[in-house]
Amino acid sequence: MNMNSHAFAGNPIKSRTPKPREPVSPQSALKTLRTLLSTNSQIISDDDFFKILPFRKGKPLTGSTTIGLKWHLGWLSLSDCKSYLEKSQVVLTDDSLVYLGSQNENGVDFVYWGIDVSDASGLVDELGARQFCFVELRTLMVATDWSDSKAMSQLAIAGHGRALVEWHNTARFCGYCGSKTVPIEAGRRKQCSNDLCNKRIYPRVDPVVIMLVIDKENDRALLGRQSRFVPRMWSCLAGFIEPGESLEEAVRRETWEETGIEVGEVVYHSSQPWPGFYPFLSLSLSSSSFNY
Amino acid sequence: MNMNSHAFAGNPIKSRTPKPREPVSPQSALKTLRTLLSTNSQIISDDDFFKILPFRKGKPLTGSTTIGLKWHLGWLSLSDCKSYLEKSQVVLTDDSLVYLGSQNENGVDFVYWGIDVSDASGLVDELGARQFCFVELRTLMVATDWSDSKAMSQLAIAGHGRALVEWHNTARFCGYCGSKTVPIEAGRRKQCSNDLCNKRIYPRVDPVVIMLVIDKENDRALLGRQSRFVPRMWSCLAGFIEPGESLEEAVRRETWEETGIEVGEVVYHSSQPWPGFYPFLSLSLSSSSFNY
Numbered sequence: 213m214n215m216n217s218h219a220f221a222g223n224p225i226k227s228r229t230p231k232p233r234e235p236v237s238p239q240s241a242l243k244t245l246r247t248l249l250s251t252n253s254q255i256i257s258d259d260d261f262f263k264i265l266p267f268r269k270g271k272p273l274t275g276s277t278t279i280g281l282k283w284h285l286g287w288l289s290l291s292d293c294k295s296y297l298e299k300s301q302v303v304l305t306d307d308s309l310v311y312l313g314s315q316n317e318n319g320v321d322f323v324y325w326g327i328d329v330s331d332a333s334g335l336v337d338e339l340g341a342r343q344f345c346f347v348e349l350r351t352l353m354v355a356t357d358w359s360d361s362k363a364m365s366q367l368a369i370a371g372h373g374r375a376l377v378e379w380h381n382t383a384r385f386c387g388y389c390g391s392k393t394v395p396i397e398a399g400r401r402k403q404c405s406n407d408l409c410n411k412r413i414y415p416r417v418d419p420v421v422i423m424l425v426i427d428k429e430n431d432r433a434l435l436g437r438q439s440r441f442v443p444r445m446w447s448c449l450a451g452f453i454e455p456g457e458s459l460e461e462a463v464r465r466e467t468w469e470e471t472g473i474e475v476g477e478v479v480y481h482s483s484q485p486w487p488g489f490y491p492f493l494s495l496s497l498s499s500s501s502f503n504y
Numbered sequence: 505m506n507m508n509s510h511a512f513a514g515n516p517i518k519s520r521t522p523k524p525r526e527p528v529s530p531q532s533a534l535k536t537l538r539t540l541l542s543t544n545s546q547i548i549s550d551d552d553f554f555k556i557l558p559f560r561k562g563k564p565l566t567g568s569t570t571i572g573l574k575w576h577l578g579w580l581s582l583s584d585c586k587s588y589l590e591k592s593q594v595v596l597t598d599d600s601l602v603y604l605g606s607q608n609e610n611g612v613d614f615v616y617w618g619i620d621v622s623d624a625s626g627l628v629d630e631l632g633a634r635q636f637c638f639v640e641l642r643t644l645m646v647a648t649d650w651s652d653s654k655a656m657s658q659l660a661i662a663g664h665g666r667a668l669v670e671w672h673n674t675a676r677f678c679g680y681c682g683s684k685t686v687p688i689e690a691g692r693r694k695q696c697s698n699d700l701c702n703k704r705i706y707p708r709v710d711p712v713v714i715m716l717v718i719d720k721e722n723d724r725a726l727l728g729r730q731s732r733f734v735p736r737m738w739s740c741l742a743g744f745i746e747p748g749e750s751l752e753e754a755v756r757r758e759t760w761e762e763t764g765i766e767v768g769e770v771v772y773h774s775s776q777p778w779p780g781f782y783p784f785l786s787l788s789l790s791s792s793s794f795n796y
Binding site for chain 2: 218220221222223226368371372373375376379381382383384385386387388389390391392393411413414415416417418419452453454455456457458459460461465480482483484485487491493495
C-alpha cells in the first residue's frame with residue numbers, strides 16, 4: 213500500500229520517540245534552540261541546522277509560488293525566526309516549542325521544530341509583507357495535487373506539527389490532580405508539575421472509524437446526511453471508538469445507532485491520521501452484507 | 505471474523521451512545537438510580553431492572569462456583585447494593601456511577617451500571633463473607649475458557665466497565681483550564697464546570713499497535729525482550745500511535761526504533777480493546793519482508 217495515498221499520511225521526517233541518552237537528543241537540541249532564540253547571542257554556526265515552522269491557531273505558515281500556484285511550508289531559519297519574534301515582541305513559552313524530528317540530508321542532520329505563535333498578532337503583518345500567511349490545513353489539502361508525493365509529504369509534516377502544537381493547549385493541566393503540566397522530551401510529552409502526582413501525559417490520539425457500508429449485492433452504499441449539509445451532500449458514516457470496543461464493533465454500533473441497520477462482515481481498508489482540533493486517527497473500513 | 509476470538513471484545517450489552525431525547529434515557533435511569541440509592545425510599549418495583557457491578561481499584565467484583573471453578577461477575581440488585589453501601593457507610597459521588605448499557609431480555613429492559621467503590625475498604629469484608637472478591641482482569645482472563653462465549657462476554661463487560669470507571673479518575677480536572685469536571689450522560693462523558701470553558705471531555709482510548717514482524721521467507725519472527733522479563737520470555741513489538749501517523753506508519757516507526765529493522769508490507773489482522781489503566785485499543789498487524 214502506498215502510504216502517500218492518504219492526505220496527512222507519509223510524513224518523511226523521522227521522529228524517533230526521544231531517548232534521553234542519545235548523543236544528539238531532542239532535549240539537547242531544545243536547549244540549543246531556546247538559548248539561541250532567547251538570548252542576545254549571535255547566531256552563526258547553528259543557523260542552517262534548524263528549520264522552524266510557525267503555527268497560528270492551528271494553521272501552519274505557508275507561502276506560494278506564482279508558477280503553477282503551488283504552496284510550500286514557511287520554514288524559517290533560526291536567525292529569521294529570531295528576528296521576526298523580536299520585531300513582533302513575542303516571547304515563546306515552554307509550551308510553544310515542539311520537536312518534529314530530524315532528517316539527515318547529505319550527511320548533515322537537520323532538526324525540525326514547530327512553534328505556536330497564536331498570540332503574536334503582530335507577526336501576521338510582518339510575515340504577510342514577505343508573502344507568507346497562515347493557512348487552514350483543509351485548504352492546503354484541497355489545494356494539493358494528490359499525485360505530487362513531495363507536496364503530500366509537506367501536508368503530512370504540517371498535520372503532524374499541528375496535532376502536537378494544538379495538543380499543548382488541551383493538556384495545560386493534569387486531569388488527575390488539576391496542577392499545571394510542563395512539557396518534557398522537547399514538547400512531545402508533558403508531565404504534571406505536582407511532585408505528589410507527577411503523571412506523564414501523552415499526546416491524545418482519538419481513534420475514529422469511518423466506513424462505507426455496502427449491501428450483499430455490492431450495488432448500494434449506505435450514506436448519511438446531517439441537517440447542516442448542503443443539498444445533495446451525503447457522507448460515509450463515522451464515529452469515535454468507545455472504551456471496551458474493537459474497531460469492528462465500533463463500526464457495527466455506529467451504523468446501528470445512526471441507521472438501525474445491522475452490519476455483517478467488516479473488512480479493514482486503511483488508516484489515516486487526521487489533524488483536527490484533536491489529533492484523530494481515522495480507520496477506514498468497508499463492510500458488506502446489510503439486508504434492507 | 506468471530507468477535508469473541510479476542511479477550512475483552514464481544515460485549516453483549518448494547519451501550520448506545522446516550523441521546524437526550526430517548527424515551528428511557530440513561531440520564532433518567534441515572535436519576536432513578538441515584539434517588540433509590542441515596543434516600544430512605546423503599547425499593548420495590550425497580551429492583552429487578554438494575555444490575556450493578558462494583559469495581560475496586562479497577563478490579564470487578566467476582567464470585568466463583570465450586571463446580572468447575574468457573575467465575576462470574578458480582579452483579580448486585582439495587583436493594584443488595586444499597587444495603588452493602590449503607591453497612592460500610594459509603595456515599596457514592598457523581599463520579600462513581602457509570603452507565604454500562606441496557607439489554608432487553610424477554611420484553612424487560614435491564615439497565616447495567618458500574619460503580620466505583622475504591623474508597624470503601626469496609627465493603628471488602630462485607631462482600632467476602634458472601635464469597636465475593638475483587639479480582640484483577642488479567643487474572644480473570646487467564647482463568648477463562650476462551651471457547652466459552654458466555655464467559656468471554658462477561659470478560660468484555662468487565663473490561664468495558666473498568667475502562668469507563670478508571671477514566672473518571674484521570675479526567676477529574678479539565679486539561680484546558682484546570683477546573684473540576686462533572687460527569688454528564690450518565691457518566692459516559694464529562695464536562696468542564698467552568699462556564700467560560702465548558703469543554704466536553706470524552707473517554708480516552710489510546711490506539712496501540714502490536715505486530716508480528718516476519719521475514720520474507722515466512723520462517724522467522726522478530727520478537728523483543730525487556731530487562732524485566734523472566735528468562736526465555738519474549739514478546740511481540742508494540743507501541744503507541746503518535747499524532748500524525750497512520751497505524752501502518754506506527755508499525756514501521758516502532759519496529760525501526762526498537763530494532764533498527766525496516767519493515768515492508770504491513771497487513772492488518774484484527775483489533776482488541778485492552779482495559780489497562782488507560783483504555784487502550786490495540787490493533788494487531790502482521791508484517792512481512794524484513795531482510796536481516
